[in-house]
Amino acid sequence: MEPEKVRLGIAGLGMAGAVMVHAARAHPAIALVAAADPHAAPRAAFTADTGLAAHADIAALCDDPSIEAIYIATPHQFHAAHVALAAAAGKHVIVEKPIALDLADAARIVELADQAGITLIVGHTHGFDPGVRLMRRMIASGAHGRLGLIAQWNYTNYLYRPRRPEELDTARGGGIVFNQMPHQIDVARVLAASPARSVRAHLLALDPARPTEALGSAMIFFDNGAAATLTYSGHDQFDADELHGWVAESGALKSPAHGAARRALASVTAEATARTERFAYGATANPPRAHLPHFGMLIATCAHADLRATPDGVAVYDATGVTQHDAERRPGVPGRAEVLDDLVAALRQGVAPLQDARWGMATLRVALAMLTSARERREVVLD
Numbered sequence: 001m002e003p004e005k006v007r008l009g010i011a012g013l014g015m016a017g018a019v020m021v022h023a024a025r026a027h028p029a030i031a032l033v034a035a036a037d038p039h040a041a042p043r044a045a046f047t048a049d050t051g052l053a054a055h056a057d058i059a060a061l062c063d064d065p066s067i068e069a070i071y072i073a074t075p076h077q078f079h080a081a082h083v084a085l086a087a088a089a090g091k092h093v094i095v096e097k098p099i100a101l102d103l104a105d106a107a108r109i110v111e112l113a114d115q116a117g118i119t120l121i122v123g124h125t126h127g128f129d130p131g132v133r134l135m136r137r138m139i140a141s142g143a144h145g146r147l148g149l150i151a152q153w154n155y156t157n158y159l160y161r162p163r164r165p166e167e168l169d170t171a172r173g174g175g176i177v178f179n180q181m182p183h184q185i186d187v188a189r190v191l192a193a194s195p196a197r198s199v200r201a202h203l204l205a206l207d208p209a210r211p212t213e214a215l216g217s218a219m220i221f222f223d224n225g226a227a228a229t230l231t232y233s234g235h236d237q238f239d240a241d242e243l244h245g246w247v248a249e250s251g252a253l254k255s256p257a258h259g260a261a262r263r264a265l266a267s268v269t270a271e272a273t274a275r276t277e278r279f280a281y282g283a284t285a286n287p288p289r290a291h292l293p294h295f296g297m298l299i300a301t302c303a304h305a306d307l308r309a310t311p312d313g314v315a316v317y318d319a320t321g322v323t324q325h326d327a328e329r330r331p332g333v334p335g336r337a338e339v340l341d342d343l344v345a346a347l348r349q350g351v352a353p354l355q356d357a358r359w360g361m362a363t364l365r366v367a368l369a370m371l372t373s374a375r376e377r378r379e380v381v382l383d
C-alpha cells in the first residue's frame with residue numbers, strides 16, 4: 001500500500017512560494033492543503049487555480065490539524081518567528097534560504113526543531129538540483145579519484161530586478177551574500193561532503209544607487225583538503241546562461257536579454273510595489289522546464305576527471321574523452337521536487353535530511369564569514 005501523502009501548507013505566495021505551489025501540485029507524494037499570505041491578490045489567484053483555502057495569516061495553517069508540514073517562503077526577516085509558530089504547532093517545516101539573518105536566530109531555529117521533534121529542511125537551494133545530486137554521487141563513488149576543486153560562477157541581472165528597500169540593505173538581508181551566494185555555498189558543501197574550515201572573500205557594492213553587494217568572489221577551504229571558488233555578479237551585463245545553452249536558472253529555455261532589467265527598472269516608479277506585485281503568485285508563469293535547473297557554471301575537478309554541470313546532467317571529461325550522464329527526469333519542478341522528496345522520506349521512511357537546520361546554520365556561517373572576510377580583508381577561520 002502507498003503511504004499517505006504528506007499534507008502541506010505554504011506560507012508566502014511570492015516568488016518562491018509560487019514555484020513551490022507548482023512543485024507540490026505535481027509531486028505524487030504531496031497533498032497541498034492550503035496557503036497563507038497577507039496580500040489578497042495572490043490569495044485569490046491561488047484559490048482560483050487550486051480550489052484550496054488561502055488564509056491571510058500563517059497562524060491559520062498552524063491551527064489546521066490536517067496540515068503536517070509548512071513550507072515557509074516569507075521574507076528572510078520573518079523566518080525565525082514563522083518557524084517558531086510552526087514548531088509550536090508541531091508542524092514539520094521547510095524554510096527557505098537563508099535560514100535566518102544571524103547565527104543567534106539560526107541557533108534558535110535549531111533548538112526549536114530539536115525541542116519540537118520536527119523535521120526541518122532548509123531549501124530550496126541549488127544544492128538540491130538533480131544534476132548536483134548526480135555529481136555528488138559520482139564524486140562520492142570514488143570512480144574519478146580525489147576531489148580537489150569546485151569552481152562556480154554565475155552572472156545575472158540580480159541587482160536590477162525591482163527591490164524593496166531592505167533587499168538593497170545588507171544589514172537587513174539584502175545583497176548577494178544572503179540571497180544568491182547561499183546557492184553556491186550549498187552546492188559546494190553538497191559536493192565537498194566535508195566541513196568548511198575557512199573562507200576568504202572579496203565583495204563589492206559598485207552602484208551607489210543600489211548600495212548592497214552584487215559582485216563577489218570567495219574561496220572556501222574544506223576539512224578534506226578540497227576547496228571551492230565561488231564568483232557571482234548580478235550587474236545585468238554578461239549573463240552566464242549564454243554559456244549554458246540559453247537555459248535559464250529554472251531549466252526553462254530563455255532568450256538573450258542583456259541589459260533588459262536595467263532598462264525596465266528605469267521606467268518603474270513605485271519599485272517596492274512592482275517588486276511585490278510582479279513576482280506574486282498569479283503574476284508569474286509556470287514555464288515548461290525543458291532542462292534541469294542550474295546556477296551557472298559548475299565544474300568539479302577530481303584526480304582523474306573534470307565533472308561539469310550541463311543542461312541535462314553531468315559531462316565527465318577524462319582520458320577517454322567526454323561522456324554525458326543525464327540526470328533522472330520526472331514530471332514536476334526539478335530542484336523543488338527533491339526538497340519535497342526529502343520531506344516525504346523523512347516523514348514516511350525516517351530518513352534524516354542532509355539539508356536540515358544545522359546544515360542551514362552552517363551555510364549561513366559561511367555567508368557571514370564571507371562578509372567579515374571581505375570587510376577585514378583576511379581569511380576567516382570557522383570554528
Ligand SMILES: NC(=O)c1ccc[n+]([C@@H]2O[C@H](COP(=O)([O-])OP(=O)(O)OC[C@H]3O[C@@H](n4cnc5c(N)ncnc54)[C@H](O)[C@@H]3O)[C@@H](O)[C@H]2O)c1
Pocket residue numbers: 011012013014015016017036037038039042056057058073074075076078096097098123124125179276279280
Ligand atoms: N530557493 C530559491 O531559489 C528562492 C527564490 C526566491 C526566493 N527565495 C527565498 O524565499 C523567501 C521569500 O522570497 P520571495 O522572493 O518569494 O519574496 P516575495 O516578497 O516575492 O514573497 C514573500 C511573500 O511572503 C508574504 N508574507 C509576508 N509576511 C507573511 C506572513 N506573515 N505570512 C504569510 N505570508 C507572508 C508576502 O506577502 C509575499 O507574498 C526568501 O527567504 C528568499 O530567500 C528562494
